[in-house]
Amino acid sequence: MKGHDMHVLILGAAGMIGRKLAERIAATGKMGGQTVDALTLVDIVEPQVAADFTGTRKALAADLTDAGMAEHLIADRPDVIVHLAAIVSGEAEADFDKGYAINLDGTRALFDAIRAVEGYAPRVIYASSLAVFGAPFPPKIPDDYHLTPLTSYGTQKAMGELLLNDYSRRGFLDGIGIRFPTICIRPGKPNKAASGFYSGILREPLNGQEAVLPVGTDVRHWFASPRSAVGYIDHAATLDTAPLGGQRNLTMPGVSATVGDQIEALRKVAGDTAVALIRHEPDPTVAAIISGWPRDFDTARAHDLGFRAETNFREIIEVYLEDEMG
Amino acid sequence: MKGHDMHVLILGAAGMIGRKLAERIAATGKMGGQTVDALTLVDIVEPQVAADFTGTRKALAADLTDAGMAEHLIADRPDVIVHLAAIVSGEAEADFDKGYAINLDGTRALFDAIRAVEGYAPRVIYASSLAVFGAPFPPKIPDDYHLTPLTSYGTQKAMGELLLNDYSRRGFLDGIGIRFPTICIRPGKPNKAASGFYSGILREPLNGQEAVLPVGTDVRHWFASPRSAVGYIDHAATLDTAPLGGQRNLTMPGVSATVGDQIEALRKVAGDTAVALIRHEPDPTVAAIISGWPRDFDTARAHDLGFRAETNFREIIEVYLEDEMG
Numbered sequence: 001m002k003g004h005d006m007h008v009l010i011l012g013a014a015g016m017i018g019r020k021l022a023e024r025i026a027a028t029g030k031m032g033g034q035t036v037d038a039l040t041l042v043d044i045v046e047p048q049v050a051a052d053f054t055g056t057r058k059a060l061a062a063d064l065t066d067a068g069m070a071e072h073l074i075a076d077r078p079d080v081i082v083h084l085a086a087i088v089s090g091e092a093e094a095d096f097d098k099g100y101a102i103n104l105d106g107t108r109a110l111f112d113a114i115r116a117v118e119g120y121a122p123r124v125i126y127a128s129s130l131a132v133f134g135a136p137f138p139p140k141i142p143d144d145y146h147l148t149p150l151t152s153y154g155t156q157k158a159m160g161e162l163l164l165n166d167y168s169r170r171g172f173l174d175g176i177g178i179r180f181p182t183i184c185i186r187p188g189k190p191n192k193a194a195s196g197f198y199s200g201i202l203r204e205p206l207n208g209q210e211a212v213l214p215v216g217t218d219v220r221h222w223f224a225s226p227r228s229a230v231g232y233i234d235h236a237a238t239l240d241t242a243p244l245g246g247q248r249n250l251t252m253p254g255v256s257a258t259v260g261d262q263i264e265a266l267r268k269v270a271g272d273t274a275v276a277l278i279r280h281e282p283d284p285t286v287a288a289i290i291s292g293w294p295r296d297f298d299t300a301r302a303h304d305l306g307f308r309a310e311t312n313f314r315e316i317i318e319v320y321l322e323d324e325m326g
Numbered sequence: 327m328k329g330h331d332m333h334v335l336i337l338g339a340a341g342m343i344g345r346k347l348a349e350r351i352a353a354t355g356k357m358g359g360q361t362v363d364a365l366t367l368v369d370i371v372e373p374q375v376a377a378d379f380t381g382t383r384k385a386l387a388a389d390l391t392d393a394g395m396a397e398h399l400i401a402d403r404p405d406v407i408v409h410l411a412a413i414v415s416g417e418a419e420a421d422f423d424k425g426y427a428i429n430l431d432g433t434r435a436l437f438d439a440i441r442a443v444e445g446y447a448p449r450v451i452y453a454s455s456l457a458v459f460g461a462p463f464p465p466k467i468p469d470d471y472h473l474t475p476l477t478s479y480g481t482q483k484a485m486g487e488l489l490l491n492d493y494s495r496r497g498f499l500d501g502i503g504i505r506f507p508t509i510c511i512r513p514g515k516p517n518k519a520a521s522g523f524y525s526g527i528l529r530e531p532l533n534g535q536e537a538v539l540p541v542g543t544d545v546r547h548w549f550a551s552p553r554s555a556v557g558y559i560d561h562a563a564t565l566d567t568a569p570l571g572g573q574r575n576l577t578m579p580g581v582s583a584t585v586g587d588q589i590e591a592l593r594k595v596a597g598d599t600a601v602a603l604i605r606h607e608p609d610p611t612v613a614a615i616i617s618g619w620p621r622d623f624d625t626a627r628a629h630d631l632g633f634r635a636e637t638n639f640r641e642i643i644e645v646y647l648e649d650e651m652g
Contacts, residue, residue, distance in 0.1 A: 096441075096496065115422075134572065146472040147488070150572055155492040159485045162473070166481040170422065246460065246476055 005037035005055075008237070009073065011064065011110070012084030012127070014043035016186065020230045021082065026050030031080065032238030042073060043085070064106035070113035077120055080237045083110060084127045090193065092153035103156035111163055115172040124164070125236045126177045128249055130222065132158040135292045143251050143301045150292060161249040168241070168248050176236040177249030181224040181309070185320040194289040198223070201259070202266055202317060205274040206325070214283035217260035220295040224254040224309040225319040232307055239305060253309040255316060256296035265313035269321070331363035331381075334563070335399065337390065337436070338410030338453070340369035342512060346556045347408065352376030357406065358564030368399060369411070390432040396439035403446055406563045409436060410453045416519065418479035429482035437489055441498040450490070451562045452503040454575055456548065458484040461618045469577050469627045476618060487575040494567070494574050502562040503575030507550040507635070511646040520615040524549070527585070528592055528643060531600040532651070540609035543586035546621040550580040550635040551645040558633055565631060579635040581642060582622035591639035595647070 008031055012018050018041070025036050038056040041047040046061040062069050064085055074081070085106060092099025107126070114120060131154030132147050147158045164175040185206075186199040197214055198221065204211035232252050241248070257265075267275045299307075310316045334357055338344045344367070351362050364382040367373040372387040388395050390411055400407070411432060418425025433452070440446060457480030458473050473484045490501040511532075512525040523540055524547065530537035558578050567574070583591075593601045625633075636642045 144472045144474075146470045148470075148573060149488065149492070150495070152492055152496070155488050158488050162475065162481050162484050162488075166475070166478055169476070170478070247474060 005035045006031060006079040006237075007038035007040070007056075007076065008036050008080045008082065009040045009042065009078035010047075010082045010084065011042050011073070012082075012086065013041035013047035013059070014045055015084055016183070016188075016226060017127075017180075017229050017233075018043065018047065018082075018084050020226055021233055022047070022050045022053075024230050024234065026053035029054065031234055032236070034238055038076075038078075040073075040078065064109055065101050070109040071116070074110075074113050074117070074120075074122075077117070078122060080123045080125065081110070081114075082125045082127075082233055083107065086127065086157075087153070088193075089129075089131060089151055089153040092156065093151055096152060099152050099156055103153065104159055107160045108163060111167045111173060115167065121171055121173050123237060123241075124173045124175045125233055126160060126164050126175055126249075128161050128177045128179045129154065129157045130179055130181070130251070130294055132161060132179065132249075133294055135294075137294055140296045140298045141251070141294055142298045144247070165246055165248050169246055174241055175248045176239065176241060176244070178232050178236060179249065179251045180229055180232070181222045181252060181254030183226055183229050184223045184316055185324075186226070187320070187324045194286050197286070198259075198262070201278050202262060203320070205266060205277040206270055206317070206320065208277070210277050210279055212281045213259065213278050214281060214286040215259060215290060216282070216287075217263065218258055219287075219290065220256060220258045221290070222254045222256055222294055222297055223313070223316060224252065225316045225323075227319045227323055228252075228254075228309040231309075235307055243305065250302040250305070250307065251297050251299050252302050253299045253307055254297065255310050255313055257313045261313050265317055268314055269317045331361045332357060332405040332563075333364035333366070333382075333402065334362050334406045334408065335366045335368065335404035336373075336408045336410065337368050337399070338408075338412065339367035339373035339385070340371055341410055342509070342514075342552060343453075343506075343555050343559075344369065344373065344408075344410050346552055347559055348373070348376045348379075350556050350560065352379035355380065357560055358562070360564055364402075364404075366399075366404065390435055391427050396435040397442070400436075400439050400443070400446075400448075403443070404448060406449045406451065407436070407440075408451045408453075408559055409433065412453065412483075413479070414519075415455075415457060415477055415479040418482065419477055422478060425478050425482055429479065430485055433486045434489060437493045437499060441493065441496075447497055447499050449563060449567075450499045450501045451559055452486060452490050452501055452575075454487050454503040454505045455480065455483045456505055456507070456577070456620055458487060458505065458575075459620055461620075463620055466622045466624045467577070467620055468624045470573070491572055491574050495572055500567055501574045502565065502567060502570070504558050504562060505575065505577040506555055506558070507548045507578060507580030509552055509555050510549045510642055511650075512552070513646070513650045520612050523612070524585075524588070527604050528588060529646070531592060531603040532596055532643075532646065534603070536603045536605055538607045539585065539604050540607060540612040541585060541616060542608070542613075543589065544584055545613075545616065546582060546584045547616070548580045548582055548620055548623060549639070549642060550578065551642045551649075553645045553649055554578075554580075554635040557635075561633055569631065576628040576631070576633065577623050577625050579625045579629050579633055580623065581636050581639055583639045587639050591643055594640055595643045
C-alpha cells in the first residue's frame with residue numbers, strides 16, 4: 001500500500017480477535033500481503049506480546065479516552081490502525097455512560113487525533129457490528145439496509161460508522177468498517193452472553209462435555225470462524241478503498257445456519273456421541289433476546305471486494321479443530 | 327399530553343422557523359392543541375420576545391455547548407423542547423470542529439442534561455434534515471432508506487437521530503425527529519446558499535424584482551412552506567409517540583416539484599409579467615451541488631401520524647402571499 005514496510009497498531013489487542021490477529025502477524029510477518037516491521041498492541045490491560053514477531057514490538061496498557069492518549073498512541077504514525085477496543089453489548093446497555101465514553105468518545109478521540117496530524121491518513125479498520133441493524137428484518141439483509149440499532153451498543157457502533165464515512169470523505173483517514181458475524185466456535189470457557197450457546201453446543205461436546213441448548217433447533221443466525229474474522233482484517237489492511245465510495249462499512253460474508261444445521265455438522269464431524277451431549281433446556285429469556293437477531297445477509301459487496309468466510313458449518317467446526325485442538 | 331398547561335422551550339428561536347413558531351404560539355396561546363402557559367426562547371443571539379404572548383415568557387442568548395448551560399436551560403423542566411439550534415450545512419462543511427461541536431456535542435449535552443434529571447422525560451422535537459440521505463437515490467425515498475449522508479452536517483444530523491432513538495428507547499426523553507423539506511418561499515432577502523434560487527425565483531418576481539435561475543427547469547426537488555414547517559412542530563408537540571416504536575425520525579410530507587412546476591405555479595398566481603422577471607443564467611457549480619439532492623419521498627408514515635403539508639406549488643405560493651405580503 002505504502003511501498004514500505006508497515007507499522008500496525010492494534011487497539012483492543014487483548015480480546016480474542018486482537019490476540020489471534022497479532023499471532024497471525026507474528027507468525028507470517030505480514031498483513032494484507034505486505035511485510036510488517038513494527039507491531040504495537042494496546043488494550044486496557046497490557047496485551048501479551050507476540051513473542052515470535054521479529055520486527056519492532058511494543059505492548060501497553062492504555063485507555064483511549066484518557067486526555068492525550070489517542071495522540072500518544074499514534075505518535076509514531078502507524079500505517080494501519082485496527083480499532084477493536086469496545087465495551088460489549090451487555091455492558092454498554094448496563095452502563096450507559098461507559099458505553100458512550102468508550103465506544104463513541106474513544107473512537108472519536110482516535111479519529112480526531114489522526115485528523116490533527118497534517119498529511120497523515122492511515123488505514124483505519126473499524127470493528128463494527130450486526131447490532132447496527134435491528135428487527136424487523138427482510139429475509140436477507142442487504143448491505144444498504146437502514147441503521148436501526150435496538151441497543152445503546154448498536155447505536156454507538158452506528159455512530160462510529162457514520163464518523164468513519166465522514167472522516168474518510170474528508171481525507172483525514174482511510175477507513176474500512178467491518179461488520180463481523182457472530183464468531184463461532186469461540187475458544188475457551190462457557191460465558192453468560194445470550195449468544196454463548198452458539199459456540200457452547202459445539203465446543204463442549206467436541207471436548208467431551210455436556211452443553212445446554214436454550215432455544216429451538218429452527219433458530220437461524222449468522223456466523224463465521226475466528227480465523228475468518230482475522231482474515232477480514234488482514235484483507236482490509238491493504239485493500240484499495242476507491243471502490244467503496246462514501247460507504248466505508250461492509251457486512252462481512254458468513255454462514256446463515258440454524259441450530260439444527262449446527263448440530264448436523266457436529267454429527268458429521270464428531271458423531272452421535274457428541275450430539276448426545278447437547279441437553280435441550282428451553283430458556284424463554286434467551287429465546288426472546290435472540291428472536292430480535294438477524295438471520296441472513298446479502299454480502300455481495302464485501303464478497304466482490306475479496307472478503308471471504310466459510311461456506312457451511314462443517315468448515316466452521318473444522319477450523320476450530322485445526323486452530324484450537326491441534 | 328400532561329394534563330396541565332405546557333411550558334415550551336425553543337432552542338434556535340432566532341432562526342426563521344423558530345421565530346414563526348414562537349409567533350404562532352403567541353398568537354394562539356396553544357401548541358398541539360394544548361394551552362401554553364410559559365415560553366422560553368433561546369438562541370446564540372437573544373431572540374425577540376413574542377410580545378403578544380400572555381403567559382410567562384423569557385428570552386436569552388446562550389450557547390448550548392457552554393459547560394452547565396444545557397442543565398441551566400432545562401432547570402425549570404419545560405414539557406416540550408424544540409431543538410432547532412444548528413450550524414447550517416455550508417458552515418459545518420467549512421468549519422469541521424464547529425459543526426461537530428454544535429450539531430453533535432450540543433445535541434448530546436441537551437439530551438444528557440435531560441437524562442440526568444430523575445423522572446423527567448420531556449417531549450423533545452429534534453430538527454433533522456434530508457441531508458441524512460445521500461445519492462444515489464431511488465425515485466421515491468422511503469422513510470426507512472439507509473442513512474448515507476454526504477456532508478459533515480448530514481453526518482451530525484444522522485448521529486443526532488440515532489441518539490434521539492436511543493435516549494427515547496431508554497426512557498430518558500420522548501423524542502420526535504423531523505426531517506424538514508426545503509422550505510419555500512423563504513421570506514426576506516436573497517442569500518448565497520446553493521438552494522437560494524428555489525425561493526428567489528418566486529419571491530423576487532412576486533415583489534416585482536428580477537431573479538436569477540442557475541439550473542434547468544427539469545430539476546426536481548422537495549418542498550414545503552414555512553407555515554407547514556411550523557405545523558409539523560406544532561403537531562409533534564402532543565402526538566402519541568407509541569406508534570413510532572424505536573424509529574423516532576420521520577420524513578415530513580412535502581411537494582415534489584420541478585423548477586418548471588414552480589414557474590407555472592407562479593404564472594397562475596402572478597401572470598406572465600412575473601415569470602418574465604426570471605433570468606435563466608446557468609451556473610454549473612450550483613447545478614453540480616444540487617444534482618446530489620433528493621427529488622421525492624414516500625412519507626406515508628408521517629402522513630398516517632397526521633403530519634401535513636401543501637399538495638402543490640400553487641398552495642406554497644399562496645401561503646407566502648398570505649403570510650408575508652398580507
